[in-house]
Amino acid sequence: MKKHLTLENGPLLEVKNLCKSYPVARKGLFGSRRMTVLRDVSLSLGFGEVLGLVGESGSGKSTIGRTILNLAKADTGSVRFDGNELVGADAGTLRRLRKDMQIIFQDPYASLDPRKSVRATLSEALDTHGLHTGAAREPRLRELLNLVGLSPDFLDRKPHQFSGGQRQRIGIARALAVEPRFIVADEAVSALDVSIQAQILNLIADLREKTGVSLLFISHDLSVVRFISDRVVVLYLGRVMESGPADAVHFSPGHPYTAALVSAEPSLHHQKTRVALSGEIPSPLSPPSGCVFRTRCPFALPGCADKVPELREFSPGRWKACIRDDISEGRP
Template sequence: MLDATGKALIEVSGLKMYFPITAGVFRKHVGDVKAVDNVSFTIYEGETLGLVGESGCGKSTCGRAILRLYEPTAGAVRIDSKDVLAADANTLREMRPKMQMVFQDPQASLNPRMTVAAIIGEPLDEHTSLSKKDKLARIYELMDQVGLNRDFANRYPHEFSGGQRQRIGIARALALNPTFIVCDEPIAALDVSIQAQVVNLLEELQDRLGLTYLFISHDLSMVRHIADRVAVMYLGQIIELAPRDPLYLEPLHPYTQALLSAVPEPDPEAEKSRRRIILKGDVPSPANPPKGCNFCTRCPKVMDICRQIEPTFHEVQPGRYVACHLYQETAG
């Protein structure tokens, strides 16, 4: 595990991803779904940043916007000091090999009409001019790296289990030797017995190939295992960002406290004394977020200022950032 003192590989600042809401015969623009709203963070070389939050908070949209699979509404994303969002089509194509994605559902992200060799080899067709022999050698090398039998190269995705399909997706993501991979809930669709195998594979590949990950998940136990730092997202905004151990031992934001209180303890004695923080009410709509703090409608520690003024996301301890009025006084 790394500490965040190395070179910044990914710099995200003020990222916004709004989806327009239209109404009427003329499709008049009447509002926006603020899926990602003013998100900023940095990921260092060789690091894994965990991005957690409940379903619908904007985690996956954030990951896709960073890779420009969606066109963001505003903000800047730099990968190795190159601006992804300002790049034209040709420049973006040249940058693509460096940034890849492992998708959530291995069934949906693999073409059922293509063999394993064709799926893993597709990025090589698009971005390299390897001979047929060299390409096949590279495909076999990638299959070896992710633990797939070479004899399976001419089989189709439906012939594999969920864990094997995800390994195919990981091999495809590695084909062009990327430096940065967005792992969008790569274990969510897998059996519990297979999840640890896939996470261990990702860690092993990171150590061997020097990869940098944005690991998106709602499984807090798995994020604790794989991440160096953790960002907590709520209703399109990052509300807390901290190194893994301090965040799990002493969460600062009331929402993070509630999230972590729901994680079961393996020790029966500790489980007996675990106190759940039950949040009342539902998550507000990202099309109509509350005034002030996004979390004010459900926060057990809400104050009057929370309903009026949006808290700033700032550093409250070395390396620890939080957006909460409870810590505004401590801002430098």
């Protein structure tokens, strides 16, 4: 199913040192302060590749997706899409590239206008970019529903007439309607039942093979991310903890946080060594000094509080932000 693509031909998407914060109201005479959600995030995505982005709620995953698409403005850093800088780009550049960058939202019901039929929803996307006009419209609409496994007879139905899985298929069809080169799938299966999740994951994998679209697949579930992705980036409190090939990261985690995510997954096949985390993810308003994960890390050392660990390559194609060389035996 996976192509295991590399970045040999250069990245389609390259994010460097991305930072994003939001103002937070504060009572009293001193106005507001800012909450930093992303801290120097860097990642890249190859042509036709699926990059998984995983982390707990509050890690900043969705903010990365929204900032890449310019739905939220970056504070600093760089986002280059096929050589075009998006941070600070003018409206004309963003309008020209918008067709190539689409999103699949988490909630398939909230993302669809309940007043509009499937035909109207898909046509709106096509009209925005002047695609498949006139006599070419109807064949394209029917093709899109066939592509996502729905009957073309559903074109005149409205969202309330569909199940959650069917609504998400419509959302996927809408994203594919303009033939994008890159899609952000933001928790695209988390609102669905487990059995339906598998169907949608298989659909996305199949569409990736058919269309060659590149995907940033965002999820809190590492097992879901591993299934669909070529490579994985692990995020914690707005910082990248680890990145590398999906299977390698899952079966041989290099960072204590990744190891904790893996050990928390249920398994029917073998007994896992449990890496327990204490407490909750800290508030972005007051992150820990040094390594942001150190307050929950079972292998933390005194030096972890002193400086932010650099993301370094610890084996070919694998990176982690940790001062430890080995967590496999929990030794200092």
